[in-house]
Amino acid sequence: MKPPAPTIRHRRDPTHDSGYKLLYAHAAMVRDLLTGFVPGDWVHSLDLSTLERCSGSYITDDLRDRADDLIWRLRWGEEWLYVYLLLEFQSTIDPWMAVRIQTYLGLLYQDLIRAEQLSAHGRLPPVLPIVLYNGAQVWNAAETLEPLIEPAPPVLADYRPQQAYLLLDEQCLAKAEQAPTRNLSAALFRLEASRSAEHALTIVRTLVDWLKEPEQSSLRRAFAVWFGRVFLPKRLPGVSVTPMNDLSEVYHMLADNVETWTDQWKQQGLEQGLEEGRETTRHILIRQARRRFGPEIAEQSQPLLARISDPDQLEELADQLLLSPDGDTWLTQLKRAP
Structure with a gap:
């Protein structure tokens, strides 16, 4: 088995990461993520009223300083179930994600042991990654x-580590026909996938209606901060947005500007679609290389392909990849590309 190529990690967008982390620091967002997107009837036996975020008291600096994860726990029967939520927004997929998850959960378990946060029977709690x-x-x-480890003699089967994680792909979930309706996480995913100012305005109006209660003010503000610092700059680059502190301000701002922004929003959507197409083509070329x-x-090809934005040039390189007799010839073709 050929191992996955070492991944060149694209620089994370700290604004996007922090915006999502602010949203999923709220129990209501985690609750709707669990009830709306975790498969299986067993979720109905969780006591969602006991959701609490784990921070500071026994989570090590290795986990506490990580900008892209959150740890929650809630009651499942008489015991605690931990939820490890990893926010992954890099444009390059990490082929070793299962190894990362195993490492992070090992750190979490070490800290639970150190803090004596064990079950009534002295065992470690289950974790949903x-x-x-x-x-x-x-x-x-x-x-x-399993697929990341070479096969071994049957006598070693009992010694192979096992680890899995639940992948929630926002792009797929937003397009699913049976996506939950009154669900905060689903609304966030639909906002991310929206291609028009009118569609975004409709979703924001719905969120304003759902989050009316005074105790929901913190979540309303989290949505407003994410909208102003992450969502709008991505859809309308160059447009100056006044800082907003409440979701109702977002709604009124969108309503006042929907006609003005429609054409620019559509153009940005077209450009975003083209870039997604180019990124997919680059990914295919790297995989074939x-x-x-x-x-x-393949690793050397990645930064060379990243600088090429012309779709026709990428298509021409696909032919060159098939015709190149060896890797050096392929890299030479890449370096010569305008």
Whole structure:
């Protein structure tokens, strides 16, 4: 088995990460993520009223300082169930995600042991690891450790580590026909996938209606901050947005500008669609280079392909990849590309 190529990690967007982390620091968002998107009837036996975020008291600096994860727990019967939520917004998919998850959960378990946060029977609690993915590419990383480890003699089968995670791909979930309706996380995913100012305005109006109660003011503000710092700059680059502190301000701002922004929003949507297409083509070329010439050539191809934005040039390179007799020839063709 050929191992996945080492991934060149694209720089994370700290604004996007912090915006989502602010949203999922609210129990209502985690509740709707669990009830709306975690498969199985067993979710109905969770005591959602006991949801509490784990922070500070016994989570190590390794986990506490990580900008892309959150840890929650809630009651499942008489015991605690932990939810490990990893926010993944990088444009490059990590083929070793299952290994990362195993490492993070090992750190969590070490701290639970140190803090004596064990079950009534002295055992570790179950953990549900969720990867919330927001990238444009179709997720193709292994969702378990099994395919990442070479086969071994049967006598060693009992010693192979096992780890899986639940992948929640926002792009797929937003387009699902049976997506939950009155669900805060589903509304967030639909906003991310919206292609028009009118569609976004409709979703924001719905959120304003759902989040009317005074005790929901913190979540209203979290949505407003995410909308102003992440969502609008991505849809309308260059447009100056006044800081907003409540979701109702977002609604009125959108309503006042929907006609003005419609054309620009559509143009940005077209450009975003084109970039997603280019990114998909680059991903296919890297995968084919890995299959033909090995992981080292694929790794060297990645930054060279990243600088090419012309779709016709990328298509021409696909032909060159098939015709190149070896990896060095392929890399030479890449370097010559305008």
